[in-house]
Amino acid sequence: MEYVWVYILSASSFLFLLFLFKLQRSNKRNLPPSPPSLPIIGHLLLIKEPVHRTLQSLSDHYGPVLSLSFGSRSVVVVSSPVAVEECFTKNDIVLSNRPRMLSADIMLYSSTTIGSTLYGPHWRNLRRLTALEILSPHRLATSLAIRLEEVRLLAKSLYEEAAAMAGGGGFTRVEMRSRLQEMSFNIIMRMVSGKRYFGAIIDAGDEEVASRFKEVITEFFELSGTDPSDFLPVLRKVVDFKGRERRMVDVAKRSDVILQGMIDELRSRRKRSEGSREVESKTMIDSMLSGGYSDDIIKGHILSMLIAGTDTSATTIEWAMSLLVNHPNVMKKARAELDDAIGLDRLADETDIHKLPYLHNIINEALRLFPPAPLLLARESAEDCMVGGFNVPRGTIILVNAWAIQRDPKVWDDPTSFKPDRHEGVGGDHAYRLLPFGMGRRRCPGAGLANRVVSLALAMLIQCFKWEQVEEELVDLSEGMGLTMPKREPLEAMCKARECMIANVLAQL
Ligand code: HEM
Numbered sequence: 001m002e003y004v005w006v007y008i009l010s011a012s013s014f015l016f017l018l019f020l021f022k023l024q025r026s027n028k029r030n031l032p033p034s035p036p037s038l039p040i041i042g043h044l045l046l047i048k049e050p051v052h053r054t055l056q057s058l059s060d061h062y063g064p065v066l067s068l069s070f071g072s073r074s075v076v077v078v079s080s081p082v083a084v085e086e087c088f089t090k091n092d093i094v095l096s097n098r099p100r101m102l103s104a105d106i107m108l109y110s111s112t113t114i115g116s117t118l119y120g121p122h123w124r125n126l127r128r129l130t131a132l133e134i135l136s137p138h139r140l141a142t143s144l145a146i147r148l149e150e151v152r153l154l155a156k157s158l159y160e161e162a163a164a165m166a167g168g169g170g171f172t173r174v175e176m177r178s179r180l181q182e183m184s185f186n187i188i189m190r191m192v193s194g195k196r197y198f199g200a201i202i203d204a205g206d207e208e209v210a211s212r213f214k215e216v217i218t219e220f221f222e223l224s225g226t227d228p229s230d231f232l233p234v235l236r237k238v239v240d241f242k243g244r245e246r247r248m249v250d251v252a253k254r255s256d257v258i259l260q261g262m263i264d265e266l267r268s269r270r271k272r273s274e275g276s277r278e279v280e281s282k283t284m285i286d287s288m289l290s291g292g293y294s295d296d297i298i299k300g301h302i303l304s305m306l307i308a309g310t311d312t313s314a315t316t317i318e319w320a321m322s323l324l325v326n327h328p329n330v331m332k333k334a335r336a337e338l339d340d341a342i343g344l345d346r347l348a349d350e351t352d353i354h355k356l357p358y359l360h361n362i363i364n365e366a367l368r369l370f371p372p373a374p375l376l377l378a379r380e381s382a383e384d385c386m387v388g389g390f391n392v393p394r395g396t397i398i399l400v401n402a403w404a405i406q407r408d409p410k411v412w413d414d415p416t417s418f419k420p421d422r423h424e425g426v427g428g429d430h431a432y433r434l435l436p437f438g439m440g441r442r443r444c445p446g447a448g449l450a451n452r453v454v455s456l457a458l459a460m461l462i463q464c465f466k467w468e469q470v471e472e473e474l475v476d477l478s479e480g481m482g483l484t485m486p487k488r489e490p491l492e493a494m495c496k497a498r499e500c501m502i503a504n505v506l507a508q509l
Contacts, residue, residue, distance in 0.1 A: 042069025065388035071231030088440035177490035320366035348459035374403035
């Protein structure tokens with residue numbers, strides 16, 4: 001028995017001394033304030049889902065520049081506009097790296113994709129390609145027909161279902177998440193490969209590929225992001241957490257086969273049309289084949305566009321619609337704006353978006369309250385730097401808690417209320433306090449496309465249909481877990497076609 005006490009006492013003294021040593025060391029090194037931590041695992045036990053909420057309460061206690069250890073990795077969390085400005089102005093280059101993650105090493109071609117690769121010539125090259133070729137204003141203009149068609153197909157499916165279920169008259173209950181995901185996925189895939197993979201109209205002969213692709217993408221999303229062994233690498237040799245690493249390898253192989261199939265098909269189509277001067281490159285894969293990129297880089301870029309561009313837009317529309325269903329007055333004002341600017345004879349087009357400032361305010365307000373990437377995407381410091389007067393050593397992971405800043409009562413009046421009018425006349429003057437697309441060199445290059453997709457889809461949903469909550473209950477706005485911050489429950493609402501939109505618009509789709 002005595003023996004046990006000696007053991008307990010010496011272990012506790014050791015931990016206490018270690019704690020004092022670490023405290024003294026961090027004071028000397030002028031690191032940002034930090035809660036007490038445990039040896040080896042650091043603060044990992046403090047980090048509960050949803051992570052942005054946990055980090056917000058830690059920042060409330062320790063300040064807007066906070067340091068943590070996630071196992072062997074040092075992390076600095078930034079949660080104030082002033083500190084964010086410092087990160088993305090004077091420190092922007094130093095903080096433009098991304099930390100290496102196991103999932104990206106295995107599933108994203110050894111972290112060579114635009115979102116996962118280190119800052120440097122390879123990233124710059126992919127970024128230039130994306131900005132000038134794939135998401136340039138010219139390319140976006142030429143792919144407008146794809147987005148219009150996908151939004152029309154969504155309108156058609158809702159109209160047909162509402163008409164069939166309600167016998168043409170009343171409201172019918174519809175589930176929106178799967179429809180919005182399908183629309184966003186089809187938009188990106190058609191821009192990337194020229195093909196439609198989900199929904200009623202799948203391009204002929206592709207049903208089997210489409211269903212395999214659907215499976216792989218679902219698993220891909222599930223396994224993406226951080227993995228326990230990113231922070232405790234010694235454990236990687238000993239345990240494969242819930243078989244995750246094996247599953248990642250399997251998903252990587254299966255997705256590679258499908259993506260290679262897409263490239264080969266486009267390559268042979270291009271060969272067949274050589275000499276016949278058929279249409280110049282149209283899809284993203286075409287552009288990249290013409291640019292001489294390797295197949296692995298092209299496959300990685302297809303995945304990047306899908307991961308970054310589908311769920312983010314679909315989630316934004318779902319949150320915005322949920323907020324609108326809960327705020328019928330805002331919905332009414334948005335509909336009046338649409339009726340005034342567009343009329344009742346046609347759907348809104350992308351050229352109409354600038355005539356819809358109130359719709360834009362609604363989107364900004366939904367992105368403020370529910371940013372799809374609440375912690376943006378992690379950065380890593382390439383050199384020692386200073387943030388908020390503290391040292392940030394080289395190799396530190398930087399997390400920007402956009403969610404916390406966008407709901408901070410010191411930054412926004414009545415921050416948890418949905419008030420689109422607060423954005424009235426502010427234009428782009430929200431810098432560093434509204435940052436759903438990130439900041440600096442690695443800011444989201446898809447913001448222009450996302451704004452178009454979200455605006456078009458929301459405009460159609462408001463213009464063509466009436467919406468009500470199911471059984472007098474407000475739509476539940478709790479957050480769920482996932483790569484992008486999803487609503488915990490998929491949005492279900494009561495939907496009815498607007499009489500005035502049926503004859504000239506909905507019945508013609
Ligand atoms: C509402 C929709 C979207 C939101 C909220 C969003 C948000 C973000 C955020 C927060 C980042 C990290 C920025 C940073 O580190 O500062 C990011 C990066 C990125 N986004 Fe988006 N995004 C959206 C839509 C899209 C779309 C439609 C595409 C393209 C099809 C796209 C492509 C990318 C890419 C490639 C990156 C990585 C950029 C890099 O590391 O250089 N995103 N996005």
